[in-house]
Amino acid sequence: MSDQLHPPILELRNLHKQYGAARIINGAALQLREGEKLALIGPNGAGKSTLFNLISGAIAPSGGELLLRGREIGGMTPFQISRLGLARSFQITSIFPRLSVTDNLRTAVLAAHGYRYTFWRRLPGLGKVNDRIEELLQQCGLQKHAATLAGDLSYATQRALEIGITIAGGASLLLLDEPTAGMNRDEAAAATELIRRVSSGKTLLLIEHDMDVVFGLVDRIAVLVDGRIIACDTPAAIRANRAVQEAYLGMEAQQP
Numbered sequence: 026m027s028d029q030l031h032p033p034i035l036e037l038r039n040l041h042k043q044y045g046a047a048r049i050i051n052g053a054a055l056q057l058r059e060g061e062k063l064a065l066i067g068p069n070g071a072g073k074s075t076l077f078n079l080i081s082g083a084i085a086p087s088g089g090e091l092l093l094r095g096r097e098i099g100g101m102t103p104f105q106i107s108r109l110g111l112a113r114s115f116q117i118t119s120i121f122p123r124l125s126v127t128d129n130l131r132t133a134v135l136a137a138h139g140y141r142y143t144f145w146r147r148l149p150g151l152g153k154v155n156d157r158i159e160e161l162l163q164q165c166g167l168q169k170h171a172a173t174l175a176g177d178l179s180y181a182t183q184r185a186l187e188i189g190i191t192i193a194g195g196a197s198l199l200l201l202d203e204p205t206a207g208m209n210r211d212e213a214a215a216a217t218e219l220i221r222r223v224s225s226g227k228t229l230l231l232i233e234h235d236m237d238v239v240f241g242l243v244d245r246i247a248v249l250v251d252g253r254i255i256a257c258d259t260p261a262a263i264r265a266n267r268a269v270q271e272a273y274l275g276m277e278a279q280q281p
């Protein structure tokens with residue numbers, strides 16, 4: 026089918042973001058197709074988090090276009106963008122530590138439906154909310170922690186809860202910011218498996234430094250250097266790309 030009938034779910038065209046004279050995002054261009062899994066990699070300070078902030082509406086672009094299913098979203102609020110089916114997780118865990126796992130998920134499910142601070146109110150469709158929480162607990166392997174205070178969970182389990190919170194609203198485009206940061210090898214492998222499960226049938230854009238996670242999870246890799254995407258291709262092609270080796274993987278590529 027033609028690309029005109031199916032525009033990319035997300036498209037960045039000549040995107041710019043500057044703070045004063047500092048050009049942080051400098052003409053970034055990227056297309057993400059429906060159902061695709063894409064990792065955004067790049068050296069520290071390349072602008073990856075800034076790009077996520079732009080896409081999720083935390084900050085507004087200085088120039089260029091940002092299209093979600095063909096619709097300009099540059100300058101929309103995070104809430105408006107999330108209503109269009111985009112959900113984002115954060116590098117720093119953003120759970121409520123003094124609420125149970127179930128209540129964290131409840132908050133996320135309700136927020137996704139536009140409700141806030143409604144624990145004590147009777148809500149229409151409460152049964153459906155509880156069903157959704159049960160589904161999320163299962164999907165994220167959190168059933169045995171359902172009643173545990175989120176602050177008492179291990180770090181890796183907190184990150185699993187974070188993923189549950191991110192997917193709670195049923196978004197079709199997921200942005201995950203370093204979901205395995207700070208994990209050991211086994212935890213990262215389990216998180217990779219969880220991400221694979223919950224992103225099945227969805228579109229995934231993730232920032233990730235762990236190359237085992239990246240190479241095992243995604244269809245394509247986009248490489249951001251100095252606020253520009255210098256290459257976007259399959260993991261094998263990126264691994265073999267000389268410009269990428271020089272700019273980013275250089276140190277690893279030179280090892281025997």
Ligand SMILES: Nc1ncnc2c1ncn2[C@@H]1O[C@H](COP(=O)(O)OP(=O)(O)OP(=O)(O)O)[C@@H](O)[C@H]1O
Nearest residue numbers: 044047049067068069070071072073074075076249
């Ligand atoms: N609000 C801001 N004002 C000025 N400069 C900023 C602002 N936010 C980010 N920057 C700068 O933009 C650059 C890119 O930062 P960003 O956090 O997007 O990079 P990154 O690729 O995510 O890095 P890392 O891998 O270390 O997380 C950095 O030099 C940072 O100092």
